Structure formats: C-alpha cells, structure tokens
Amino acid sequence: MLNTMKGAIFDLDGVIVDTAKYHYLAWQALAKRLGFDFTEEDNERLKGVSRMESLRILLEIGGIEAGEVERLEMAEMKNREYVSSISKLDPSEILPGAREYLELLRGRGVKIALGSASQNAAFILSRLGIARLFDAVIDGTKVSQAKPDPEVFLAASEALGLRPSECVVFEDAAAGVQAGKAAGCKVVGIGSPDILHQADRVIAGLYELI
Structure with a gap:
C-alpha cells in the first residue's frame, strides 16, 4: 500500500503538528466568556470537525441558543x-x-497534499517551515463539507x-478515516486501533514509517 501509492494526503492536526491544544484553549476561553465550563472530554467531540460545527456542539454543551450573526461573531x-x-x-512543534517522512516521500516522487478542515492550514505550514513539501493544500477555505464527508x-x-x-490518507480522527475510505483512498490511522479500526493500517506516529 505505502510502497505503491502515487499520492499521500495528510490531515494536519494530530498528524503533522499538534495544534489541538491551541484549539481547545480557544474554545475553552469562548465557553468561559459564555458562562460555562468546556472540558477536555467535551473537546473530544470536536476532533476533525469544522469550525461552525464545533461551535454548534459547544453551544449545545452550554445549552445556549444563538442566531446566525451571533454564531459568526x-x-x-x-x-x-x-x-x-x-x-x-x-x-520545533512538528x-x-x-x-522526515514528508521528505522521504518527496525523494520517492510521491505527490503530497494536505487535506484539513483547518482554515489556517497554509499559515501553520509556513510557520512550521514545511509549506514547500506540499504540492497542494486543500483546507477549510476550499471545501464546504466537513469530515466524514x-x-x-x-x-x-x-x-x-x-x-x-x-x-x-493519513488521519488521526475517526471521522477523517471514514472520509478517506468514503473517498476511495487507502487510509493509515495515527493513534489508537480501538478508535481508528476502520483504517487499513494503524500506527502510533509517522516516525514508525521512517
């Protein structure tokens, strides 16, 4: 599977970099402003989910009703x-x-894309100094349907x-694994086999593939 692939598509959070902690702190700060607690357990429901869907879940947890304009704000x-x-x-946060794995794939002539719900993906790749390793970046600014679509x-x-x-596809979230399979790709799950059991293969991290 990995030796014959022509293209590799990587999720961002939890695969290339762990920005999940920053998302969590930002959602937690919003919840605090709205007057309720948002726990790490609550945050599990937001993994691999788009920004507006994440907000819907957060407001559901807090029992808060909000109109479209308020939600956008x-x-x-x-x-x-x-x-x-x-x-x-x-x-240093890669x-x-x-x-190393991205560079290995480029050396083999494998084409590389990012496939992430993040609307800040291009900015993050530039901050990490690895934007040049990607042939294409498909993020939340270019698609409208959230995984598992x-x-x-x-x-x-x-x-x-x-x-x-x-x-x-390389994914750390169950919704992402489902999306990859639905697209017709093979999928490598990164994380727990119990959660990512639909993946074709599960590893702890990309370092296992070096």
Whole structure:
C-alpha cells in the first residue's frame, strides 16, 4: 500500500503538528466568556470537525441558543484567540517523524497534499517551515463539507492529478478515516486501533514509517 501509492494526503492536526491544544484553549476561553465550563472530554467531540460545527456542539454543551450573526461573531472570536496562539508556532512543534517522512516521500516522487478542515492550514505550514513539501493544500477555505464527508480528500486527489485509489490518507480522527475510505483512498490511522479500526493500517506516529 505505502510502497505503491502515487499520492499521500495528510490531515494536519494530530498528524503533522499538534495544534489541538491551541484549539481547545480557544474554545475553552469562548465557553468561559459564555458562562460555562468546556472540558477536555467535551473537546473530544470536536476532533476533525469544522469550525461552525464545533461551535454548534459547544453551544449545545452550554445549552445556549444563538442566531446566525451571533454564531459568526463567536466563531471569529474563537479564531482570533486561536490565531494569536499559533502565531508563536515554530518548526520545533512538528510531530516526531513528520518532516522526515514528508521528505522521504518527496525523494520517492510521491505527490503530497494536505487535506484539513483547518482554515489556517497554509499559515501553520509556513510557520512550521514545511509549506514547500506540499504540492497542494486543500483546507477549510476550499471545501464546504466537513469530515466524514469525503469532499476534502476527493479535492486533494484531484489537485494532485490522481485517482483517489492511487492515494493514501493519513488521519488521526475517526471521522477523517471514514472520509478517506468514503473517498476511495487507502487510509493509515495515527493513534489508537480501538478508535481508528476502520483504517487499513494503524500506527502510533509517522516516525514508525521512517
């Protein structure tokens, strides 16, 4: 599977870098402003989910009703908090083995894309100093459907000029694994086999593939 793939499509959070902690702190700060607690357990429901869907879940947890304009303001408030945090990102925060594996794939002539719900993906890649390693970046600014919808991975394979069946997706969230499979890609799960059991293969981190 990995030796024959022509394209590799990577999720961002939890695969290339751990920005999940910054998302959590930003959502937690918003919840505090709205008058309720947002726990790490609550945050598990937001993994691999788009910004507006994450906000819907957060407001559901807090039992808060809000109109569309209010929701957009809240989402922007959360994003400002998050961007402020990730503006301090540097290459030292790349997860173990990620840069090395990306460079290994480039050396083999494998095309590489990012497939992430994040609307800040390009900024994060530039902060990490690895933007040059990607042939295409498909993020939350280019797709409208959140995982487990396969849109992001279908768009990524198309951007690489490949069929989904020629690509392998690397994902750390169950919704992302489902999206990759629905797109027709092979999927490598990064994390727990119990959670990512639908993946074709599960590893602890990209360092295992070096």
